[in-house]
Amino acid sequence: MADGKDIDSDIQQWQNIMQETYTSLCPFDSTSIDDLRRVTALVRAPWTEGGPIMRRIEEKHVGTYSTRIRLYYPNHDQACPALIYIHGGGYTIFS
Numbered sequence: 590m591a592d593g594k595d596i597d598s599d600i601q602q603w604q605n606i607m608q609e610t611y612t613s614l615c616p617f618d619s620t621s622i623d624d625l626r627r628v629t630a631l632v633r634a635p636w637t638e639g640g641p642i643m644r645r646i647e648e649k650h651v652g653t654y655s656t657r658i659r660l661y662y663p664n665h666d667q668a669c670p671a672l673i674y675i676h677g678g679g680y681t682i683f684s
Contacts, residue, residue, distance in 0.1 A: 611628065615628050644663060645662040647660040
């Protein structure tokens, strides 16, 4: 980044908002996993709406594995970059 930081300022702002919202809703160390999942849904709700319209979304499995991939096709035919998001697994919350 131009300012010498390792993270984009927009992403840092988003992280700060998420952290502030989570901490204002419940203490993590004394909240059940089910309640934490409900809190997570509330915190993420504003970020899950809107965005670009997709022409098509496909979900597939990789070979014979249980690994799933989701392909998003935008509402236009021009060439687009690919974003590969790899979820490491092992999460009990926020997945």
